[in-house]
Structure formats: C-alpha cells, structure tokens
Amino acid sequence: MTDAGSTTAATGGPNPITQIERDTLATMTHTSWAYWAGLLAAVSLMGVGGWAWSQMLREGMGVTGLNATVMWGSLITTFVFFIGVSHSGTLVSAILYFTRSPLRAAVGRSAEAMTVIAILTAGLYPVIHLGRAWLAFFLLPYPNQRGLWPNVRSPLEWDVFAVCSYVTVSSLFLYMGMLPDLALLSRRVTGWRRPLYKALSLGFSGTDGEWGLFEKAYPIFAGVAIPLAVSVHSVVSWDFAMTLMPGWHSAIFPPYFVAGAIFSGIAMAVLLLGGLRRGFRLQRYIKAEHFDLLAKLLLGMSLVMTFVYATEFFMAFTRGSETESEVFRWRATGTYAPVFWSVILCNSVAPLVLFWKRARRSLPTMVVLAVLVTVGMWIERFMFIVTTLAHNYDPYAWRDYTPTGREMLVCLGGLGLFLTLFLLFIKILPSMSVAETMQGEHAAGASATEDSTPASEVSHAA
Amino acid sequence: MRHEDFVAVFADPDVAEKALRSLHDEGVTTARVASPAPFPVVHHTGHPGPWRVLGWVALVGGMTGLGCAIAIQVVTSRHMNLIVGGKPILSWTAFGIIMFELTLLFAGVTNFTALVVLSAVTRRWFPRRTRQQVTSERIVVVVPMAGVPEARRKAIRGSMSQAVEVLS
Numbered sequence: 001m002t003d004a005g006s007t008t009a010a011t012g013g014p015n016p017i018t019q020i021e022r023d024t025l026a027t028m029t030h031t032s033w034a035y036w037a038g039l040l041a042a043v044s045l046m047g048v049g050g051w052a053w054s055q056m057l058r059e060g061m062g063v064t065g066l067n068a069t070v071m072w073g074s075l076i077t078t079f080v081f082f083i084g085v086s087h088s089g090t091l092v093s094a095i096l097y098f099t100r101s102p103l104r105a106a107v108g109r110s111a112e113a114m115t116v117i118a119i120l121t122a123g124l125y126p127v128i129h130l131g132r133a134w135l136a137f138f139l140l141p142y143p144n145q146r147g148l149w150p151n152v153r154s155p156l157e158w159d160v161f162a163v164c165s166y167v168t169v170s171s172l173f174l175y176m177g178m179l180p181d182l183a184l185l186s187r188r189v190t191g192w193r194r195p196l197y198k199a200l201s202l203g204f205s206g207t208d209g210e211w212g213l214f215e216k217a218y219p220i221f222a223g224v225a226i227p228l229a230v231s232v233h234s235v236v237s238w239d240f241a242m243t244l245m246p247g248w249h250s251a252i253f254p255p256y257f258v259a260g261a262i263f264s265g266i267a268m269a270v271l272l273l274g275g276l277r278r279g280f281r282l283q284r285y286i287k288a289e290h291f292d293l294l295a296k297l298l299l300g301m302s303l304v305m306t307f308v309y310a311t312e313f314f315m316a317f318t319r320g321s322e323t324e325s326e327v328f329r330w331r332a333t334g335t336y337a338p339v340f341w342s343v344i345l346c347n348s349v350a351p352l353v354l355f356w357k358r359a360r361r362s363l364p365t366m367v368v369l370a371v372l373v374t375v376g377m378w379i380e381r382f383m384f385i386v387t388t389l390a391h392n393y394d395p396y397a398w399r400d401y402t403p404t405g406r407e408m409l410v411c412l413g414g415l416g417l418f419l420t421l422f423l424l425f426i427k428i429l430p431s432m433s434v435a436e437t438m439q440g441e442h443a444a445g446a447s448a449t450e451d452s453t454p455a456s457e458v459s460h461a462a
Numbered sequence: 463m464r465h466e467d468f469v470a471v472f473a474d475p476d477v478a479e480k481a482l483r484s485l486h487d488e489g490v491t492t493a494r495v496a497s498p499a500p501f502p503v504v505h506h507t508g509h510p511g512p513w514r515v516l517g518w519v520a521l522v523g524g525m526t527g528l529g530c531a532i533a534i535q536v537v538t539s540r541h542m543n544l545i546v547g548g549k550p551i552l553s554w555t556a557f558g559i560i561m562f563e564l565t566l567l568f569a570g571v572t573n574f575t576a577l578v579v580l581s582a583v584t585r586r587w588f589p590r591r592t593r594q595q596v597t598s599e600r601i602v603v604v605v606p607m608a609g610v611p612e613a614r615r616k617a618i619r620g621s622m623s624q625a626v627e628v629l630s
Contacts, residue, residue, distance in 0.1 A: 018598050018599045020598070021498075021598040141534065141538070149538065152535075152556055152557060152560060153556040158556075158559040158560065158563075161559070161560045161563045161564065162559070162563050164567075165563040165564070165566060165567035168567060168570070168571065169566065169567060169570040169571075172570060172571065172574045173570075175574075176574055176577065180498070180499065183498075183596075184498055184597065184598055187594070187596070187597050188597070188598075202578050202581070202582075203581070203582060203585060204581060205496055205585055205588065205593035205594075205596060206496045206497050206498055206499075206504075206593075206596050207494065207495070207496045207584065207585055207587075207588045207593060208494055208495045208496070208497075208504045208505075209581075209584030209585065209587060209588070210581045210584060210585060211497070211500045211504045212504075212505075212584075213516065213577055213580050213581050213584065214500070214577065214581075215500060216514075216516045216517070217516050217573055217574070217576070217577040220516060220517060220520050220569075220573050221570055221573055221574065224520070224566050224569050224570040224573065225570070227566060228563070228566045228567075228570075231559075231562060231563065231566075235559060434498075434499075434598070435498060435499040435500065436499070438498065438499035438501075438598070439499045439500055439501060442475055442476075442499070442501055
C-alpha cells in the first residue's frame with residue numbers, strides 16, 4: 001500500500017498517534033513471505049475442497065459415507081462447527097464494548113471479521129449437503145407457480161432466517177466499526193485505493209456531530225447483535241433438539257450450543273490473534289495480558305462444557321428412557337468411543353492447564369491449546385450427530401458411518417476458504433480498529449499522567 | 463471553508479481540548495471539532511445533534527420487522543394456496559422465531575441506515591474543505607467568526623495559540 005500520509009507530526013517530531021496508525025495498519029502495509037505462503041496454502045486447501053465438491057456434484061452424494069440411517073455427517077458437522085466459530089466474534093466484541101474492556105481494541109475487529117467469514121463459510125455446507133445445490137433457493141419463501149412454500153414449522157427453515165439475519169447484522173456491525181478507519185485510510189493512500197476507501201467510508205469525516213451519532217448508534221447495534229447471536233446458535237441447536245431422537249431431544253441443547261460456540265470461537269480468535277501478533281509484530285497492541293484474559297475465558301467455557309457433558313449423561317441415565325441411556329452408553333464405550341474420549345481430552349482435560357498463569361501467558365501453549373479445542377469442538381459436533389443417528393430407536397437400522405476422503409476434503413476446503421477470506425481481509429481492510437486504539441492509548445496516557453504512580457507500577461497493577 | 467471561519471489544526475488531542483476549554487471560558491460555544499478518533503475533545507463542542515432520534519428510529523425499524531414477519535404469516539396463510547407438508551401454515555409458536563429474527567434484523571439495518579443518513583446531514587454543518595484536513599495527526603477546530611468583534615477575535619486567536627497550523 002502506498003503511504004501518502006506524513007510520517008511525522010506537523011511539529012516536525014514523531015507523533016505517537018501517527019505511530020499507532022502505522023502500527024495498526026501494519027497488516028495492510030507489510031507483506032512478508034509467510035503471509036504469501038499462508039495464503040497459498042489456504043487457497044490450495046480451498047481448491048482441493050472445491051475439486052472434491054465438484055466430484056459430489058458430478059457423481060452424486062454416493063461419494064460420501066452417508067447412508068439411510070446416518071443421513072447427517074461431516075458436512076452438517078462442519079456447518080454447525082463454523083456457526084459456532086462465527087458465534088463468539090460479534091458476541092464477544094459487543095460484550096467487550098459494553099464492558100469498556102481494553103481487550104476490545106485489540107481483539108474486536110478480527111473477531112468480528114472472523115464472525116462474518118465463518119458464517120459465510122458455514123452457509124455453504126447445508127447447500128453442499130443438499131446434493132443438488134442448485135435447488136437451494138427452494139428454502140427461500142417466495143410466491144412460485146409450483147405452489148411450494150417452505151415449512152416454517154421446521155427448524156431448518158428457522159435456520160434460513162436466523163443465519164441470513166445474523167450474517168447481515170454481523171456484516172453491518174463490522175462495517176460500522178470500520179467507517180472511521182476507512183475515512184482515515186482514504187486520506188492516507190494513493191492510487192485506485194483512495195476512491196475505493198473514500199466510497200467505502202460513506203463520507204465519514206470525524207466531525208463532532210458524526211462521533212456523537214456513531215457513539216449512539218454503535219451500542220444500539222451491539223445491543224441488537226447480542227440477542228441475535230444467542231438466537232442463531234439456539235436455532236441451530238433446535239435443528240437437533242426439536243426431533244425426538246435420543247441424545248438430541250433435550251432442553252439443555254440451546255445453552256449447550258451457545259457455550260460450545262463461544263468456546264470454539266475464542267479458540268479460533270486466539271489462533272488468528274496469535275498469527276497477527278507474531279506475523280505483523282503487533283506485540284505492543286495485542287499483549288500477553290490479552291491472551292491471559294482470553295485464556296481465562298477459554299478455561300471458563302471449558303468448565304461449562306464439562307458440566308454440560310456431565311449433565312447430559314446424568315439426565316440420560318436418570319430419565320428412565322432405555323434408548324436414551326443406551327445411546328449415551330454406546331457413545332462412551334461403542335464404536336465411536338475414541339471420538340468421545342478425544343472430545344473429553346481436548347475440551348475438558350487439556351484446557352485445565354490454563355489454571356497456571358505461566359501457561360496463560362505463553363503464546364505457544366495458548367496456540368497448541370487453541371488448536372486442540374478447535375479440533376475437539378469439530379469432533380464433538382461429529383460425535384453427537386453421528387452417535388445418535390447411528391444408534392437410535394430401531395436396532396435393525398443401526399449402521400456406522402465413516403466420512404470418505406472426498407467428504408473430508410470438502411470439510412478441509414471450508415477451512416481453506418475461511419483462512420483465504422481472513423488473509424484477504426487483513427490485507428485489504430484494517431484488522432485492528434485504528435480509532436479505538438488511538439482512543440485507548442490516549443485514555444491510558446491521560447490516566448497515567450493524572451495518576452502520579454510511575455507507568456511501570458500502573459502496568460503491573462493492571 | 464468560509465472566509466469568516468477561524469480554522470486551527472492541533473496535533474495533540476489534549477492541547478486541542480485545552481484550547482476548546484479556553485474558548486468556552488471566553489464565552490465562545492460555537493466551535494466545531496473534527497477528529498480522527500473519538501477523543502474527549504469531540505465532546506466539548508456543545509453541539510448536541512439529532513442523535514437522540516437514533517434509538518427511536520431503531521425501535522420503529524424493529525416494529526416494522528415484526529410487522530413484516532406477521533404479514534408473511536397472515537397474508538401467505540390466507541391468500542395463497544400453499545403446500546407445507548399437508549399441515550396448516552398458521553402456527554404462531556413456530557413463527558415466533560421468525561418474528562424475533564426479523565425484528566432484530568430490521569432494527570439493525572434501520573439503525574445503520576439512520577447513522578449514515580444523519581451523519582451526512584450533520585456533516586453539512588462543517589465546511590467541506592476543512593473536514594478533509596483531518597488525518598491521524600491533525601485535529602481540526604473551526605470557530606465561526608462572522609459578526610464577532612475584533613477584540614473577541616483576538617481573544618479567540620489567543621486561545622488557539624497552541625495550534626500547529628492556522629489555516630485561516
């Protein structure tokens with residue numbers, strides 16, 4: 001990116017605010033070989049996934065391991081997983097906004113972008129799972145000559161409304177937060193980017209009136225986004241809980257899904273922020289304290305998930321339903337027992353290491369844990385979908401399911417798409433809020449000046 | 463910018479805030495600020511805008527969304543011969559979800575639209591060329607000088623003595 005802004009303050013000396021702008025826009029201005037390598041890997045993964053999907057379109061869903069008993073498998077697992085990843089971005093960002101947390105300036109933008117990208121990726125999987133993807137528009141309610149209308153009493157139809165609303169609101173939430181930064185960018189860059197950013201900034205100029213409006217509109221939007229985020233994953237949980245299937249038909253599913261979504265979303269945020277911090281030398285803004293806070297959140301959600309797993313088993317064995325208790329017994333000891341115990345290891349046992357402060361402050365430990373939790377959450381979704389379907393009411397129909405190679409490639413393609421879009425996002429748009437970082441650094445400087453305590457002690461106390 | 467305006471550029475938000483406070487002490491409450499970030503200085507101009515309206519606009523948007531969701535249910539149930547798996551389409555409990563989603567969707571979209579439109583309106587109070595001066599290291603303070611006596615003009619200029627640049 002060409003820099004048209006001055007590098008020094010108008011007084012001639014270095015300006016800390018300009019430095020903040022330069023640092024926070026580092027993801028756009030500096031492109032290392034590691035970035036290109038990552039982008040190439042992500043695009044390749046996406047390409048392989050696209051090839052595997054083309055095989056599904058050409059040869060039909062027979063290329064998957066799905067059968068009449070287990071008709072939902074890895075594709076629906078990936079849908080639920082990415083909805084989960086998407087969940088926490090907007091939610092965490094909005095909550096951090098209301099709590100005035102200093103974590104927001106560092107984490108908020110990436111988390112919001114992660115939400116939008118993850119939900120776009122997630123939306124692809126029900127369409128892929130349809131087999132005949134070109135008929136996906138049947139899900140939309142519109143008058144047609146066939147006299148068809150989607151069944152609005154089905155949670156699958158609620159998904160259409162919930163996911164479409166969520167992607168719209170999350171995109172606008174992300175965009176609204178970026179308006180001040182886009183306005184700054186439009187004055188900083190040259191060439192074709194200048195009119196682009198100018199148009200994208202919608203004329204935002206930073207006048208007192210605009211800031212007044214912005215500070216009023218943003219909390220309203222955050223207030224809309226929080227219940228919407230909770231509702232979306234609740235609706236996704238009802239895809240399962242509204243059926244009478246053993247292991248699914250449970251009132252605990254909405255909070256269970258919401259907690260799991262926040263859990264996997266935080267893990268993904270740790271991975272993305274770790275990459276940004278290391279790759280673009282943003283240690284000054286994405287601090288060890290931020291990872292410490294994220295680690296505490298991760299640990300807390302892990303404990304919640306463990307409680308939910310235990311509650312599910314407790315309820316299954318005390319409810320008096322033989323089918324239900326059999327499904328849970330089989331889940332822990334049957335064909336898919338390794339899957340179940342992997343979930344326990346990744347989601348319940350491994351995060352316990354975060355009770356130690358040194359682990360919370362260690363970026364490599366956090367990254368390893370975040371990878372384990374991310375994998376663990378995908379496996380968890382796979383576990384509860386497949387074990388219930390494979391081992392439900394009719395023993396005659398019991399059948400196992402193993403995803404085929406092409407099915408798994410389609411799932412990995414989703415990861416490639418997610419990473420590709422995120423890497424493009426940080427290259428084209430600011431991945432940290434410049435205005436909020438300026439405001440935060442200014443406020444921190446002001447409070448340090450007001451307080452006579454030396455800066456090192458303030459930092460230590462914080 | 464208008465010829466009568468006094469435009470000063472500050473590099474430090476604290477200095478700009480101090481200058482604005484000094485203007486207030488002089489009895490000048492007509493100053494405007496444009497800033498790259500919501501520093502406290504932007505809250506010292508004494509120009510409450512129409513932003514109280516935003517909450518009501520979002521509420522009206524949300525109610526419209528709710529109305530649309532109800533309309534989808536009622537109109538399609540009564541006027542269209544629809545096939546929904548042999549079951550009646552009118553089901554308020556099931557539609558509760560769609561009502562909730564559309565209420566929030568419309569509230570959010572309306573809120574955003576109102577922000578964009580009202581921002582464009584409030585921006586017009588600020589001279590265009592002056593707005594373009596704002597960068598990460600430039601906070602612009604504009605004081606309308608039309609009809610201000612010469613003695614007071616001097617006082618205003620004195621309050622702005624810490625500015626790194628005076629444009630007019």
